[in-house]
Structures are given as structure tokens and as C-alpha cells.
Amino acid sequence: MSDNIRAALLIMVSMTAFTVNDALMKLASGGLPFFQQIFLRGCLITGGLFVLAWSMGHLRYRTTPQDRKLTALRTAAEAVGTVFFLTALYSMPLANLSAILQALPLTVTLAAALFFGEAVGWRRIAAIVVGFVGVTIIIRPGMxxxxxxxxxxxxxxxxxxxxxxxxxxxxxxxxxxxxxxAAAIGVTVLSGLGSVVLQERWVVPSLGEGALITGAALCLMAGYTAAVAGMRGGDIGFVAPFRYTSLLVALILGLVLFNEWPDRLTMIGAGIVVATGLFTLYRERASRQTAALSAKGLRPR
Structure with missing residues (x-):
């Protein structure tokens, strides 16, 4: 098995694990307060990642001031994103939300061009615009x-x-x-504060709810481990498109567990977003190859 194939399989495993985590959290949402649920999962993930980092000697790594600021920013964004995501997840179909999230390659490419000055050609700009049209079809504002x-x-x-x-x-x-x-700690602390501020009345999880939260935490850690191994073990341009596995898994889980299936417009919008995302990833890969060849004084074929 080549490195790229192995990495692609790991990415598919990670995306499946992340989506199963989402489904388990949605299943557990009926009997537990919102922030309590996030806090309990966060405690389990924090403990697991602490043991993993300690066993690998990563806790002894000394970060630079710049990395500490960036880690803090990333942690804050992760915590806020988790609250928004789960709020949406508990109130809309899993596949619909997953379809919206497929716009991430487009938004990251656009933001990198706007804030980091990364070169983005007209083809990718056009793909981003079309992709956002697909997102609009999914959410259908005003309809x-x-x-x-x-x-x-x-x-x-x-x-x-x-x-x-x-x-x-x-x-x-x-x-x-x-x-x-750091992200796990941030999410856990934020959820704890949110529970206190909103004066949630905590309840003792049932055996089934505890199993769902534990399963979600294990899936999240497995997904993280597989994603890191996958992105580091293969060519990013080859591996990245396999992230769209999450949408397929979300469609299956939504139908099996929640009897949900997106309507025709949502499926059309999701198809547009995925197609433009794949094209954006392809163009980014081509641009990197061209830049690498130019640096060596060669011309691309």
C-alpha cells in the first residue's frame, strides 16, 4: 500500500469518526443540559489528550511567544465554533449541517488570500463564488x-x-x-463557564447517556489521531479531497438514526459546494507544483 493510499484511508477513518461523534452528541442531547454535555465530553478528551501528550514527551516542548498567541487564538476559535456547531446540530438535520461545513476549503482559501496575501487565481475565485451560491441554495434565506x-x-x-x-x-x-x-481545555473551560452563567441545572447522566458521551469523546480522539497521521503521511493535494467522506457518512447516519434525508435543493447545493471545493483543492495543488518547479528553474508541463 502506497503512502498516499494509506493516508487517504486514515483521512476517511478520521472523517467517519468525527461524524459519528456528531451523531452520538445529537443522540445524547435530549436528556442532558447543553453545556453540561460539552463539559463532560471535554473532560474525557482533555484527559485522553493529556495522557497522549505526556507519553510522547510533548508536554516538555517550550513554545515561543508567537506560538502561544496563535494557540490561544486557535483555542478561542475552536471553543466558539463548537458552541455554534452543536447549537445548529441539535436543531437541524445532520446532513444539512455537514453540507454547509463542506464550504470550509472555500472559506479558508478566500481568507488566506485576504489576510495572508496568498495568490489565488481567477479560476479559484470563480469556484469560491459558485461554491457560495451552493451554500445559499442549502440554507435558502427567506424561503x-x-x-x-x-x-x-x-x-x-x-x-x-x-x-x-x-x-x-x-x-x-x-x-x-x-x-x-489546548483546544480541548479551552472548550471544556468555556462550557463550564457557560453552564454557570446560564445556571444550568445539572443532571446525573443515565448509563446510556454516559455511554454516548464516552463514545463521542473516543471518536473525537480517534478522528484527531487519524487526521494527523493522514495529513502527515501523504501528499496533501491527494489526501485532502477524502475529507468529503464526512458528508456521505452524515447522509447515512442521518437516515438510519434520525430518519432525516435532505431535500432536492439541499442535495443540489451540497453537490455544488463539494464540486467547487474539489476544484479549489486541485488548483491549489497545481499552483504549489508550479511554484516548486519555478523555484528549480523548470517549466511545468
């Missing part, structure tokens, strides 16, 4: 299929875009486990 929770989904996309931009500026030497551990 019968529109809900305010679609806006929460868009807010989650914005927060995750900020998170990914901060991650792109981190030093390549900082261990991924340290970054993930």
Missing part, C-alpha cells in the same frame, strides 16, 4: 426551508476558518498534541 440554525452553521464555518488560519501560522515544530490539548 420556507430556511431556519436560523443555518446561520449558526455558517458562524461555525467562520470560527473554524479562523482556527485553521491560526494553525497555518504555527511553527512546524510545535507538537500537534499540544495544540489539540
Amino acid at each position: 420556507d426551508g430556511f431556519t436560523v440554525y443555518s446561520l449558526y452553521g455558517l458562524a461555525a464555518v467562520a470560527a473554524v476558518t479562523l482556527r485553521d488560519l491560526a494553525a497555518r501560522k504555527l511553527s512546524s515544530t510545535i507538537p500537534s498534541t499540544r495544540v489539540a490539548l
Whole structure:
């Protein structure tokens, strides 16, 4: 098995694990207060990542002031994005929300061009515009299929875009486990504060609810581990498109677990977003190859 194929399989595993986590959290949402649910999952993830980082010696890594600021920014974006995402998840179909999140490659590319000055050609700009048309078809503002929770989904996309931009500026030497551990702590602290501020009345989870929260935490840690291994083990341009596995898994889980299936307009919008996202990833890969050849004094074929 080649490195790229192995990495692609790992990405598919990670996307499946992340989506199963979403489904488990939605299943557990009926009997537990909102922030309590996030807090309990956060405690489990924080403990698991702490053990992982400690066993790998990553806790001894000394971060630079710049990396500490970027990690703090990424953590804040992760925490805010989690609240927006779960708020939307508990009130709209899983596949619909997953379809909105497929716009991430487009938003990250656009934001990198606006804030980092990265070169983006007219083809990718056109793909981004068409992709946003697809997102508009999914959420359908002003029409019968529109809900305010679609806006929460868009807010989650914005927060995750900020998170990914901060991650792109981190030093390549900082261990991924340290970054993930900081995010887990941030989400846990925010959810605890949210529970106190809103004066949630905590309840003792049932055995089934505890199993769902534990399963969600395990899926999130497995997804994170597989994603890191996948992105580091293969060519990013080859591996990245396999992230769209999450939409297929969301469609299946939504139908099986919640008897949900997107309507025709949502499917059309999702298809547009995925197609433009794939094209954007392809053009980014081609641009990197051209730049690499130019640096060597060669011409692309």
C-alpha cells in the first residue's frame, strides 16, 4: 500500500469518526443540559489528550511567544465554533449541517488570500463564488426551508476558518498534541463557564447517556489521531479531497438514526459546494507544483 493510499484511508477513518461523534452528541442531547454535555465530553478528551501528550514527551516542548498567541487564538476559535456547531446540530438535520461545513476549503482559501496575501487565481475565485451560491441554495434565506440554525452553521464555518488560519501560522515544530490539548481545555473551560452563567441545572447522566458521551469523546480522539497521521503521511493535494467522506457518512447516519434525508435543493447545493471545493483543492495543488518547479528553474508541463 502506497503512502498516499494509506493516508487517504486514515483521512476517511478520521472523517467517519468525527461524524459519528456528531451523531452520538445529537443522540445524547435530549436528556442532558447543553453545556453540561460539552463539559463532560471535554473532560474525557482533555484527559485522553493529556495522557497522549505526556507519553510522547510533548508536554516538555517550550513554545515561543508567537506560538502561544496563535494557540490561544486557535483555542478561542475552536471553543466558539463548537458552541455554534452543536447549537445548529441539535436543531437541524445532520446532513444539512455537514453540507454547509463542506464550504470550509472555500472559506479558508478566500481568507488566506485576504489576510495572508496568498495568490489565488481567477479560476479559484470563480469556484469560491459558485461554491457560495451552493451554500445559499442549502440554507435558502427567506424561503420556507430556511431556519436560523443555518446561520449558526455558517458562524461555525467562520470560527473554524479562523482556527485553521491560526494553525497555518504555527511553527512546524510545535507538537500537534499540544495544540489539540489546548483546544480541548479551552472548550471544556468555556462550557463550564457557560453552564454557570446560564445556571444550568445539572443532571446525573443515565448509563446510556454516559455511554454516548464516552463514545463521542473516543471518536473525537480517534478522528484527531487519524487526521494527523493522514495529513502527515501523504501528499496533501491527494489526501485532502477524502475529507468529503464526512458528508456521505452524515447522509447515512442521518437516515438510519434520525430518519432525516435532505431535500432536492439541499442535495443540489451540497453537490455544488463539494464540486467547487474539489476544484479549489486541485488548483491549489497545481499552483504549489508550479511554484516548486519555478523555484528549480523548470517549466511545468
